[in-house]
Amino acid sequence: MDSSSPAVALTGLVKRYGDKTAVDGLSLTVERGRVTAVLGPNGAGKTSTIEICEGYRRADAGEVRVLDLDPVRDAAALRPRIGVMLQSGGVYSGARAEEMLRHVAKLHAHPLDVAMLIERLGLGSCGRTTYRRLSGGQQQRLALALAVVGRPELVFLDEPTAGLDPHARHATWDLVRELRADGVSVVLTTHLMDEAEKLADEVVIVDRGRVIASGSPEALCHDGAENSLRFSGPPGLDMGSLLNALPEGAKAFEVSRGAYRIEGEIDPQLLATVTSWCAQHGVMPERLTVERRSLEDVFMELTGRELRS
Numbered sequence: 001m002d003s004s005s006p007a008v009a010l011t012g013l014v015k016r017y018g019d020k021t022a023v024d025g026l027s028l029t030v031e032r033g034r035v036t037a038v039l040g041p042n043g044a045g046k047t048s049t050i051e052i053c054e055g056y057r058r059a060d061a062g063e064v065r066v067l068d069l070d071p072v073r074d075a076a077a078l079r080p081r082i083g084v085m086l087q088s089g090g091v092y093s094g095a096r097a098e099e100m101l102r103h104v105a106k107l108h109a110h111p112l113d114v115a116m117l118i119e120r121l122g123l124g125s126c127g128r129t130t131y132r133r134l135s136g137g138q139q140q141r142l143a144l145a146l147a148v149v150g151r152p153e154l155v156f157l158d159e160p161t162a163g164l165d166p167h168a169r170h171a172t173w174d175l176v177r178e179l180r181a182d183g184v185s186v187v188l189t190t191h192l193m194d195e196a197e198k199l200a201d202e203v204v205i206v207d208r209g210r211v212i213a214s215g216s217p218e219a220l221c222h223d224g225a226e227n228s229l230r231f232s233g234p235p236g237l238d239m240g241s242l243l244n245a246l247p248e249g250a251k252a253f254e255v256s257r258g259a260y261r262i263e264g265e266i267d268p269q270l271l272a273t274v275t276s277w278c279a280q281h282g283v284m285p286e287r288l289t290v291e292r293r294s295l296e297d298v299f300m301e302l303t304g305r306e307l308r309s
């Protein structure tokens with residue numbers, strides 16, 4: 001095994017369903033031992049991409065390497081080395097939660113401690129319950145436990161926290177962080193930008209079946225327009241006049257009635273220019289804040305649409 005090769009390498013991936021192109025020439029590399037979040041709105045092609053990596057779907061074109069193997073041709077070699085949490089569960093519905101976990105653990109040489117996993121994911125009260133009788137959140141946490149119990153080298157988690165309450169979401173995030181600390185490579189899909197921002201070393205933003213940006217959350221949020229400055233004041237301030245006072249390249253908007261946003265490189269000089277413009281116009285800027293760009297802003301700038309749409 002060449003452990004210097006990427007955990008996942010996709011080149012020019014295409015997946016069509018009839019005349020719908022779900023994945024449209026997508027290329028990405030996932031480094032080993034990192035948490036990589038594939039972030040994008042509903043329908044962006046995240047699940048199709050991940051299911052191709054897992055060997056559950058075939059690509060129509062492009063090259064797929066997972067742990068340096070072909071997920072379809074080398075499925076027998078790859079399956080024991082990866083953990084998979086499908087969006088749809090993919091669990092036999094008549095089996096009891098704990099039995100199932102113990103069964104899967106036995107199939108692996110160095111499994112995680114089942115009792116610890118049950119406790120960590122708050123599944124203690126439902127160990128004897130069959131999968132079909134678990135609540136949606138419990139099914140999801142069990143699917144996560146099943147994906148990681150074998151201590152795989154690489155874990156795919158498709159929307160691991162969708163629909164979970166905040167407590168279960170944090171337990172999931174902690175587990176993912178521990179997997180990384182253990183050297184496990186984690187690929188997760190999400191449409192939650194805070195999940196990507198908090199958890200991922202690398203974020204790959206996907207839209208309409210293509211990668212539109214990638215990098216660490218910090219790099220993505222700092223590239224281009226650095227920051228924004230917001231303040232509130234009387235509605236209808238003259239943005240043209242404010243813009244004239246600002247350095248070239250800055251932008252000024254009244255985003256909603258009486259709420260203003262300045263975009264550009266927000267340095268002390270720009271802050272002083274804005275407050276002095278306000279003073280000249282008899283305006284008291286309220287709730288003045290400097291904000292870092294979020295991944296949501298990055299997505300909006302790249303696509304003109306909101307991530308949640």
Ligand SMILES: Nc1ncnc2c1ncn2[C@@H]1O[C@H](COP(=O)(O)OP(=O)(O)OP(=O)(O)O)[C@@H](O)[C@H]1O
Pocket residue numbers: 017020021022040041042043044045046047048049191
């Ligand atoms: N089996 C299928 N048959 C037909 N179209 C499909 C099928 N699976 C996905 N699609 C379509 O392909 C596109 C991409 O879907 P995919 O599930 O890969 O995206 P996604 O980013 O994971 O979205 P979501 O967050 O909603 O799961 C969507 O328009 C979807 O409706």
